[in-house]
Amino acid sequence: MFHRICSVTALAVALCPPASAAEVGESAFNPAFSLILSGSYGSLQRAPAIPATGFAMNPNPGHEQGFNLGESEMGISANIDPQFRGTATLALDPAGGISVENAFVQTTALGDGFNLKFGRYFSGLGYLNELHAHAWDFSDQPLVYAALWENQLGEDGLQLKWLAPTEMFVEIGGEVGKGRGFPGSDRAKNGSGAGVLFVHAGDDIGIEQSWRAGASLHRTRRVDAESADVPDLNGNAVTNLFSGDSQTVGLDLVWKYAPDGNLRNSYIKVQTEYFRRKESGELSYDTVGANITDSYSVTQSGWYVQGVYQFMPRWRSALRYDQLDPGSAKVGALNAGNVIADYAYHPTRTTWMIDYSPSEFSRLRVQLAHDRSRQGLTDNQLFVQYIMSMGAHGAHQY
Amino acid sequence: MKNLLFAISLLLFSNAAHAALNVFACEPEWAALTQQLAGDKASVYTATTALQDPHRIEARPSLIAKARRANLVVCTGAELEVAWLPVVLRESANGAVQPGGSGYFEAASVVHMLEVPTRLDRGAGDVHALGNPHIQTDPRNFIPVAEALSQRLIQLDPANAATYRQRFADFSQQWRAAIAKWELQAAPLKGVAVVVQHDGFPYLNNWLGLHEVATLEPKPGMEPSAAHLSRVLGSLQQHPARMVLRAAYQDERPSEWIAQRAPVAAVELPYTVGGSDGAGDLFGLFDDTVARLLKGLQ
Numbered sequence: 001m002f003h004r005i006c007s008v009t010a011l012a013v014a015l016c017p018p019a020s021a022a023e024v025g026e027s028a029f030n031p032a033f034s035l036i037l038s039g040s041y042g043s044l045q046r047a048p049a050i051p052a053t054g055f056a057m058n059p060n061p062g063h064e065q066g067f068n069l070g071e072s073e074m075g076i077s078a079n080i081d082p083q084f085r086g087t088a089t090l091a092l093d094p095a096g097g098i099s100v101e102n103a104f105v106q107t108t109a110l111g112d113g114f115n116l117k118f119g120r121y122f123s124g125l126g127y128l129n130e131l132h133a134h135a136w137d138f139s140d141q142p143l144v145y146a147a148l149w150e151n152q153l154g155e156d157g158l159q160l161k162w163l164a165p166t167e168m169f170v171e172i173g174g175e176v177g178k179g180r181g182f183p184g185s186d187r188a189k190n191g192s193g194a195g196v197l198f199v200h201a202g203d204d205i206g207i208e209q210s211w212r213a214g215a216s217l218h219r220t221r222r223v224d225a226e227s228a229d230v231p232d233l234n235g236n237a238v239t240n241l242f243s244g245d246s247q248t249v250g251l252d253l254v255w256k257y258a259p260d261g262n263l264r265n266s267y268i269k270v271q272t273e274y275f276r277r278k279e280s281g282e283l284s285y286d287t288v289g290a291n292i293t294d295s296y297s298v299t300q301s302g303w304y305v306q307g308v309y310q311f312m313p314r315w316r317s318a319l320r321y322d323q324l325d326p327g328s329a330k331v332g333a334l335n336a337g338n339v340i341a342d343y344a345y346h347p348t349r350t351t352w353m354i355d356y357s358p359s360e361f362s363r364l365r366v367q368l369a370h371d372r373s374r375q376g377l378t379d380n381q382l383f384v385q386y387i388m389s390m391g392a393h394g395a396h397q398y
Numbered sequence: 399m400k401n402l403l404f405a406i407s408l409l410l411f412s413n414a415a416h417a418a419l420n421v422f423a424c425e426p427e428w429a430a431l432t433q434q435l436a437g438d439k440a441s442v443y444t445a446t447t448a449l450q451d452p453h454r455i456e457a458r459p460s461l462i463a464k465a466r467r468a469n470l471v472v473c474t475g476a477e478l479e480v481a482w483l484p485v486v487l488r489e490s491a492n493g494a495v496q497p498g499g500s501g502y503f504e505a506a507s508v509v510h511m512l513e514v515p516t517r518l519d520r521g522a523g524d525v526h527a528l529g530n531p532h533i534q535t536d537p538r539n540f541i542p543v544a545e546a547l548s549q550r551l552i553q554l555d556p557a558n559a560a561t562y563r564q565r566f567a568d569f570s571q572q573w574r575a576a577i578a579k580w581e582l583q584a585a586p587l588k589g590v591a592v593v594v595q596h597d598g599f600p601y602l603n604n605w606l607g608l609h610e611v612a613t614l615e616p617k618p619g620m621e622p623s624a625a626h627l628s629r630v631l632g633s634l635q636q637h638p639a640r641m642v643l644r645a646a647y648q649d650e651r652p653s654e655w656i657a658q659r660a661p662v663a664a665v666e667l668p669y670t671v672g673g674s675d676g677a678g679d680l681f682g683l684f685d686d687t688v689a690r691l692l693k694g695l696q
Contacts, residue, residue, distance in 0.1 A: 085488075112491070113466055166463065168460075169459030169460060201459075202459025211459075256456075262454075313621045360481075390520070395482055396481065396482070397485060398457050
């Protein structure tokens, strides 16, 4: 195909320079086009639909059992004109259909450290939130991301970041959006449905170590958020409705080490994140039955710590520990006999993985997890995964 | 208060007076060249060291912060930095150094490229569409790069144009003399058969007339496997080589494995400035490269 391009089309100028290498952006292709193919095999001892104890009113992205095609992800990006750059990431659902994961425009010429992004994007909160699934170090997200952000917070809105002109990397950013992803409730109304503030700082320590630390704040108002199959004090599973304010604070830290700063041979990466969410408002208990509404507030939190070790070229192994705290809720008097206020259980999980990358563009992974996120339902999980990328050579974030 | 203001302005402007240009160089050879051409008119930051694989760098926060303050970014180009530089430049939100602007310079854009693939297929490994980007192993490439870079410095900082012109003229003269010296010293290397670990030496081979008979990486960017090393060892029976070359940042084990089993010398080359004790500057880089190659012949 490229022979043909070289011989017959005007693209030959870009693709087949006769002598010197003309300055190009990230690829000779315009736009840069890439496709990620991924799939997995999952073996679980427990039904993945059961949520973590104390988190029945949160999303439960769960896992797939048996052989399944993961999301294939198609990415297209290019400079639109001297002022704007566009990026679209389309997820091809294995069951058919295409969903828009990211579709945003970024400014390229604001200068003075300002970066404006608008459209649909992954929020800049935390560390893992902005990373696409193919760049994760495990085949799944930490429990805290699964329970508090439904794996990843995507937003329709705009984000403004400013990078300070300092020796050390210091970046502050803010977002306003629709409140599309959980815990937002995707309302159609004027104004902003959710807001995010974040600050990142980072630097090198000598040539072998580097780090980045961050703090974030997310606020939204949840309206008529319905949760089904929530256990109650009477031993039933009911449907509840919650409306109220949601405020989440987060802290994240990443530290990397490579001998001589050379990532090719070996490196270590340690990261940890903590999120704490306070929700307060009105809860309607058992909307299809008793339907009793009274005040409800709860503070949920969770954290994980993980380490990745590339012990030789092409081979990496990693260990992760996860913990959640469902908190103890303040339940209004009318519902005190119905709604479980304190589960007295902290969901945890320990995960180990090993992966092998024959080249920069392919990766094969085996992952084992000992999951105690559901009280009395210990689950040993096995995942086998492949991630392959084609097309434009993507540049990765830190 | 007045004194304090004076002290602050002195701090701010004295810095500016000493170094008009903040330069972000992707690789040590371009940092050294920029310093050579600009002297004290530029303050140069080097993003990578000789012990790091320039393909595999991450867009670290420190690099983004440095690019934010740069007036000029000097890199190899030809997709060598494709895995990290686009993110660094984008995140830096520095309008002065974006590709296509006067604050962005790619050395490969003025060099005659070798190994430009006629077939773009990752089945052939991590091929670079614009040709092999390891242009810094042939000292002759530094002449056009220095000339273009000097022009760029003049364009960005016209007040010091006379200095840049003078420094380029001096460098050009010294460099041409040094090339003549190295070529004389390296005469015994002409036609010598070598094995390379990564396909990173076509410019060096082309310059000195080294004859490359095998590569330890089965495909560019893929680690040498035991099976492939055995095949290379077998092929050396028929096409013997004198040396196996690797860059300072590369794992020594594959070359040493071959050197222990075949009558070839494993030679580690500095590859760029700082890659060995002798390669302290650009002149030292080639003094040491030629010396190590000659030693490998013995």
